[in-house]
Amino acid sequence: MLSALALATIDPRVKLLLLMAVSTLSLVAPNPLTLAALLLLVLASLLLGAVPPRRLWRQARTLLSMIALIFLLQCLFRRGGEAVLQLWGRTLVTEEGLYTAAQVALRLLIIVSSALLALTGELRDYLLALSWCRLPDEVVYMVLAALRFIPLLREEGRDVYAAMQMRGCDLEGSSWPGRARLYVTMLLPITAGALHRAERMALAMEARGFRSCPRRSHWRSLRFSARDGLYAAVYGLLLALVMIYAR
Amino acid sequence: MEAVCCRELRFAYPGGPEILRGLSFSLAEGETMAIAGLSGCGKTTLAQILSGLIPSAIPGQLSGEVLLFGRPLAGRNPAELIDEAALVFQDSDEQLLNTTVGDELAFGPENLGLPPARIRETVAAAARRYHLQDLLDQDPACLSGGQKKLVAIAATAVLSPRLLILDEPLSGLDARGRCLVTRLVAELREQGRTVLLIEHDLRSSLARLAQRWLLLADGRAAACGKPEELIHSGILARLELTDDDRD
Amino acid sequence: MIEIERLSYTYPGAARPVLRDFSARFGPGEVVALTGPNGCGKTTLAQLITGMLRPDRGRVLIDGEDMTKESLFAIGRRLGYIRQNPNRQLFCATVREEVAFGLERLGLSPAERQARAHVWLRLFRLEERLDAQPLLLSLGEKQRLALACVLSLGAPYLLLDEPTGGLDPRCRRLLGRELLALAEQGRGLIVISHEREFIRRYCSRELRIC
Numbered sequence: 001m002l003s004a005l006a007l008a009t010i011d012p013r014v015k016l017l018l019l020m021a022v023s024t025l026s027l028v029a030p031n032p033l034t035l036a037a038l039l040l041l042v043l044a045s046l047l048l049g050a051v052p053p054r055r056l057w058r059q060a061r062t063l064l065s066m067i068a069l070i071f072l073l074q075c076l077f078r079r080g081g082e083a084v085l086q087l088w089g090r091t092l093v094t095e096e097g098l099y100t101a102a103q104v105a106l107r108l109l110i111i112v113s114s115a116l117l118a119l120t121g122e123l124r125d126y127l128l129a130l131s132w133c134r135l136p137d138e139v140v141y142m143v144l145a146a147l148r149f150i151p152l153l154r155e156e157g158r159d160v161y162a163a164m165q166m167r168g169c170d171l172e173g174s175s176w177p178g179r180a181r182l183y184v185t186m187l188l189p190i191t192a193g194a195l196h197r198a199e200r201m202a203l204a205m206e207a208r209g210f211r212s213c214p215r216r217s218h219w220r221s222l223r224f225s226a227r228d229g230l231y232a233a234v235y236g237l238l239l240a241l242v243m244i245y246a247r
Numbered sequence: 248m249e250a251v252c253c254r255e256l257r258f259a260y261p262g263g264p265e266i267l268r269g270l271s272f273s274l275a276e277g278e279t280m281a282i283a284g285l286s287g288c289g290k291t292t293l294a295q296i297l298s299g300l301i302p303s304a305i306p307g308q309l310s311g312e313v314l315l316f317g318r319p320l321a322g323r324n325p326a327e328l329i330d331e332a333a334l335v336f337q338d339s340d341e342q343l344l345n346t347t348v349g350d351e352l353a354f355g356p357e358n359l360g361l362p363p364a365r366i367r368e369t370v371a372a373a374a375r376r377y378h379l380q381d382l383l384d385q386d387p388a389c390l391s392g393g394q395k396k397l398v399a400i401a402a403t404a405v406l407s408p409r410l411l412i413l414d415e416p417l418s419g420l421d422a423r424g425r426c427l428v429t430r431l432v433a434e435l436r437e438q439g440r441t442v443l444l445i446e447h448d449l450r451s452s453l454a455r456l457a458q459r460w461l462l463l464a465d466g467r468a469a470a471c472g473k474p475e476e477l478i479h480s481g482i483l484a485r486l487e488l489t490d491d492d493r494d
Numbered sequence: 495m496i497e498i499e500r501l502s503y504t505y506p507g508a509a510r511p512v513l514r515d516f517s518a519r520f521g522p523g524e525v526v527a528l529t530g531p532n533g534c535g536k537t538t539l540a541q542l543i544t545g546m547l548r549p550d551r552g553r554v555l556i557d558g559e560d561m562t563k564e565s566l567f568a569i570g571r572r573l574g575y576i577r578q579n580p581n582r583q584l585f586c587a588t589v590r591e592e593v594a595f596g597l598e599r600l601g602l603s604p605a606e607r608q609a610r611a612h613v614w615l616r617l618f619r620l621e622e623r624l625d626a627q628p629l630l631l632s633l634g635e636k637q638r639l640a641l642a643c644v645l646s647l648g649a650p651y652l653l654l655d656e657p658t659g660g661l662d663p664r665c666r667r668l669l670g671r672e673l674l675a676l677a678e679q680g681r682g683l684i685v686i687s688h689e690r691e692f693i694r695r696y697c698s699r700e701l702r703i704c
Contacts, residue, residue: 159577159582162546162566163582163583166573166574166575167596168571168596168599168600169567170567188585188586188587196629
């Protein structure tokens, strides 16, 4: 039964649809209770969906600290209603502050977790899904290029940084204005490199006939199975239930 | 039938000096020819002209006559030329963009809009012919240099161009990689394909596979003929294309 | 003398170490070739010597000083490194600026800087490309530029990773002769290469890693 819920093998079109649906609902949901219920639903589907929790944690880690910060700021700076937390006679956190903070934080958490839900499965299947949605071929390959190149940028940055240091830039030892200037110098080769690579890739694609005919064919196709339909339907139902009853 | 007939080919990049200054040569169908010359002499430029990338994707001033299998090259872009000429780039990292080797082999045929069943057959045949069956599901970015180059050549050859142009195919490869690629080019030659190799190292076994060598200097054809004849004539030393120190 | 004492390194996530208890010495006045198939650890060793990677165990000493934990800047003053891929070592807007980049930090007078830059650019036949953008040059030209930039800094030791990759025979010869000249001046050079002919002509000793 559990393997039926495994997210990696659910049709990517369904996952993209769910991502959109959940994100939209989270913006429409009236109160933190509904939002919390939505979040629980998404988290449950992630955990039951055989997504390794460690990977989830790694992907979400940095965002979580940002969300925590936003929560804190909202709590402290949004004022209204009764005081919830008082220290030394000063009101730190008010009702409205807490309410808004909860809303914002939960919404962000929902968006992040539904994105994680959508990130399961293979990239090539997603590209097929985007193509199926009639997205232009150029855009689909742009998405592919971006996803393939971005990890390389970090490596390039590291190599350029090392090369600069070995050619006489004492980045660690110099003062901040100097360092800032040097970091800007680093941007040139990384950006130029990225643009150059994009240009070469476009050339390579043209050299192999890209855009020679109005619509590319695909040697693989996505198969929408009964399981995908059932998953979508049940998920939809649960979402509707949450929106109606969790208030 | 002549595969390529070039007469007084001239080319300059915008705002730059003339790289090709009246190049004339011809290549017979089924022949394997190696083009050599000092760096900057226009070898890659010639490859880009023959594959149609210049002037459609890469701007510049082009004049002179080029006939590909009897038809003028003028004005046709790489997609239109795909049956006649295809280019394998020097840097295979620029050419391999898909997430699996299978997708990479299928990319070209997909661009031409071929029916999926036919593409699947073509990919299977190419995998067999170029010994890539075990690699079909692997990410090209994780392959060794030699394997990447093999995939790049296979993915271009799968379009069945009548002329295959390989730009420095041994560039960056270790002994094993060079061996793999040289063997592949030998097979292409056996199959009777017309192959144009850009190879600056005339001592390599790859250069020895060519039936004729074309030596470029000053943007023109300095010599063209059988390897043994050119070696004995001493022109290699005159053009500084050998390793022998003259002093 | 560059001394490598019992270096061990395992890539994070790898099952086996790529280098285990590796020791070697590279002295001044010699051009040592480092050879072996891809994946055997040549590039890893280069990165460990230059400080881009820190070893799990072992030490790297340059002229008696332990450089294992030193900054890249400190190492760079003693050891020049030329990578296989020139794209990651060129970062200025013009060829002129690129060569000037390192020279500026050497504390030379403008006249000396100009002279040095000119010598090295002329040697590698780039004196007519002064205003070109480094990243738009051909592969061979980029490699020559990277060589000119690093060699002009005058570090006592040099590590070159596949320097002959995109070079035509004439430039290979120029480079080989230049390496011999540098060795004669007392500098120590390590060259990672596949080119048997180049190694045979210009390297005094070969160290094979497998």
